Amino acid sequence: xxxxxxxxxxxxxxxGKVQALKxxxxxxxxxxxxxxxxxxxxxxxxxxxxxTTLLAPDEGHAEVAxxxxxxxxxxxxxxxxxxxxxxAVDENLTGLENIEMVGRLYHLPAGEAKRRAVEILDRxxxxxxxxxxxxxxxxxxxxxxxxxxxxxxxxxxxxxxxxTTGLDPRSRTEMWDIIRxxxxxxxxxLLTTQYLDEADRLADRIAVIDVGRVIxxxxxxxxxxxxxxxxxxxxxxxxxxxxxxxxAVLGLGPGGGAVDNNTGEITVPxxxxxxxxxxxxVRRLDASGIALADIGLRRPTLDDVFMALTGHAADEAEQxxxxxxxxxxxxxxx
Amino acid sequence: xxxxxxxERTFGTEQRFRYAVADGWVLTKRNLVTYVRKPxxxxxxxxxxxxxxxxxxxxxxGAVRLSLPRGLPYVDFLMPGIFVQTAIFAATQxxxxxxxxxxxGLVDRFRSLPMARSAVLSGRTLADSAxxxxxxxxxxxxxxxxxxxxxxxxxxxxxxxxxxxAVGYAFxxxxxxxxxxxxxxxxxxxxxxTLIFPFVFASSAFVPSSTFPQWxxxxxxVNPVSIWVDTFRDLTLGPLNPAGENLxxxxxxxxxxxxxxLVIFVPLSVRLYRRT
Numbered sequence: 214x215x216x217x218x219x220x221x222x223x224x225x226x227x228x229g230k231v232q233a234l235k236x237x238x239x240x241x242x243x244x245x246x247x248x249x250x251x252x253x254x255x256x257x258x259x260x261x262x263x264x265t266t267l268l269a270p271d272e273g274h275a276e277v278a279x280x281x282x283x284x285x286x287x288x289x290x291x292x293x294x295x296x297x298x299x300x301a302v303d304e305n306l307t308g309l310e311n312i313e314m315v316g317r318l319y320h321l322p323a324g325e326a327k328r329r330a331v332e333i334l335d336r337x338x339x340x341x342x343x344x345x346x347x348x349x350x351x352x353x354x355x356x357x358x359x360x361x362x363x364x365x366x367x368x369x370x371x372x373x374x375x376x377t378t379g380l381d382p383r384s385r386t387e388m389w390d391i392i393r394x395x396x397x398x399x400x401x402x403l404l405t406t407q408y409l410d411e412a413d414r415l416a417d418r419i420a421v422i423d424v425g426r427v428i429x430x431x432x433x434x435x436x437x438x439x440x441x442x443x444x445x446x447x448x449x450x451x452x453x454x455x456x457x458x459x460x461a462v463l464g465l466g467p468g469g470g471a472v473d474n475n476t477g478e479i480t481v482p483x484x485x486x487x488x489x490x491x492x493x494x495v496r497r498l499d500a501s502g503i504a505l506a507d508i509g510l511r512r513p514t515l516d517d518v519f520m521a522l523t524g525h526a527a528d529e530a531e532q533x534x535x536x537x538x539x540x541x542x543x544x545x546x547x
Numbered sequence: 548x549x550x551x552x553x554x555e556r557t558f559g560t561e562q563r564f565r566y567a568v569a570d571g572w573v574l575t576k577r578n579l580v581t582y583v584r585k586p587x588x589x590x591x592x593x594x595x596x597x598x599x600x601x602x603x604x605x606x607x608x609g610a611v612r613l614s615l616p617r618g619l620p621y622v623d624f625l626m627p628g629i630f631v632q633t634a635i636f637a638a639t640q641x642x643x644x645x646x647x648x649x650x651x652g653l654v655d656r657f658r659s660l661p662m663a664r665s666a667v668l669s670g671r672t673l674a675d676s677a678x679x680x681x682x683x684x685x686x687x688x689x690x691x692x693x694x695x696x697x698x699x700x701x702x703x704x705x706x707x708x709x710x711x712x713a714v715g716y717a718f719x720x721x722x723x724x725x726x727x728x729x730x731x732x733x734x735x736x737x738x739x740x741t742l743i744f745p746f747v748f749a750s751s752a753f754v755p756s757s758t759f760p761q762w763x764x765x766x767x768x769v770n771p772v773s774i775w776v777d778t779f780r781d782l783t784l785g786p787l788n789p790a791g792e793n794l795x796x797x798x799x800x801x802x803x804x805x806x807x808x809l810v811i812f813v814p815l816s817v818r819l820y821r822r823t
Contacts, residue, residue, distance in 0.1 A: 314573060
């Protein structure tokens with residue numbers, strides 16, 4: 214027990230009639246990155262709000278850094294940092310003023326608060342913008358400033374609530390580098406994300422959360438193994454024929470398959486019969502005269518895992534998959 | 548680990564009080580900086596009462612004057628009402644400011660920090676009271692320019708202005724409650740006006756309430772805005788106050804209303820803040 218940095222048991226929380234959490238158990242090791250992965254409305258933010266003392270659970274209990282989130286809320290606030298969608302910066306203050314203010318609220322003496330602010334801003338390359346009001350910052354800069362604010366108290370445990378949502382690809386990569394760096398310094402990080410590739414790249418362990426429940430937990434590799442062996446991925450040249458191609462190949466593997474309506478990619482889990490199924494798929498598609506843009510066997514991504522675990526894609530929540538409809542953006546490995 | 552961490556971080560009452568003051572001050576400064584950086588807010592909320600003064604003095608003034616005692620200029624009658632109105636309107640900023648901070652997630656940030664729980668509210672209401680003081684003083688200058696004079700001496704005049712500021716302070720807590728419960732800037736703005744209207748306008752603030760129909764007079768009579776305005780008229784008009792100079796009675800009634808609002812809305816707001 215003492216060697217877990219975060220531990221929750223049977224967390225439940227309802228908002229009116231809506232059960233946001235239906236008994237969440239988590240265990241996070243010190244100095245690890247733990248990914249809480251799930252679609253919008255799965256309950257990720259509620260978990261973060263409970264663990265950062267913003268919200269009391271209805272049932273169950275949670276400990277962070279040895280402090281009970283309800284009983285020891287006050288001492289706990291000294292050792293945690295929170296950034297992301299549920300925390301923010303004051304856009305009428307300059308970058309420096311924002312961080313200094315947070316330092317003062319940690320009860321650092323004025324000189325120390327300023328010194329630390331300068332140091333943190335420098336580390337995240339905000340020195341040049343330090344004397345500009347945060348209003349003038351780009352999305353990526355704002356997110357970095359927000360992260361700076363969460364680091365002022367030198368937290369043992371850092372909570373990042375969707376740290377890259379809404380960021381452009383470059384800022385996103387920068388944020389990933391920062392997260393890895395913080396981990397290497399010994400900070401325990403719990404991050405929530407709806408992007409499977411993000412969890413895959415950053416997290417040591419991942420809990421997949423869907424409608425208030427953890428439906429799977431493990432390392433990215435363990436989760437991928439759950440899909441069972443390899444995946445056959447097919448891209449047809451003519452997007453209009455995706456449906457037809459899917460009809461031809463979906464029955465080939467031991468367990469169904471899926472079509473990503475966004476990219477037109479057809480995936481079929483193939484277990485250990487990869488080459489045989491690949492050959493058969495090529496034969497069938499060729500016979501139907503469907504030209505291929507790409508075909509190959511690959512290790513399953515977390516997209517495949519999510520599909521296998523929930524029966525729906527990560528960004529589809531509860532709705533049944535539509536055939537050719539346009540949907541929102543979807544995090545995929547590049 | 549848990550036990551030692553708890554022991555180290557739990558503070559005595561005196562230390563808590565010191566942190567409450569220090570943290571409240573940090574946030575007061577933060578809110579004041581916002582007023583300075585977004586001057587349009589203060590400018591427009593000052594222009595409005597100035598327009599009210601001009602409207603009342605020059606448009607309605609001639610007509611209202613007929614129902615005032617002879618020798619009492621309307622502007623002298625009007626200004627105590629304008630001071631109270633200015634203070635109450637300016638206090639709505641507390642609700643707007645809190646709703647903005649909630650929406651932007653700043654309140655979440657503050658609540659995740661090891662700072663005094665009271666600081667967000669005390670910092671907000673204090674900074675807004677400073678803005679109210681600024682506006683009341685500005686209104687005094689405008690008033691003097693359009694002919695306002697103190698009839699009962701400068702020191703009593705200062706008491707009246709301080710009183711108007713106190714009224715504003717009490718209302719910041721009422722609007723803090725509105726801001727925390729409604730959580731949306733637009734809703735707070737709409738609700739504030741609805742809340743203010745029966746208090747400010749159905750009172751003796753702008754016209755003598757003796758011209759009201761009976762039922763409205765009964766309301767105006769118990770309306771705290773009327774009581775405050777009548778008190779401040781005692782302090783600026785002296786015996787010329789058409790409501791009859793009755794300083795001692797008015798003073799304790801005014802104080803009682805001031806305290807009543809604080810006693811109700813401070814705990815309500817604090818409780819709501821803890822739960823938001």
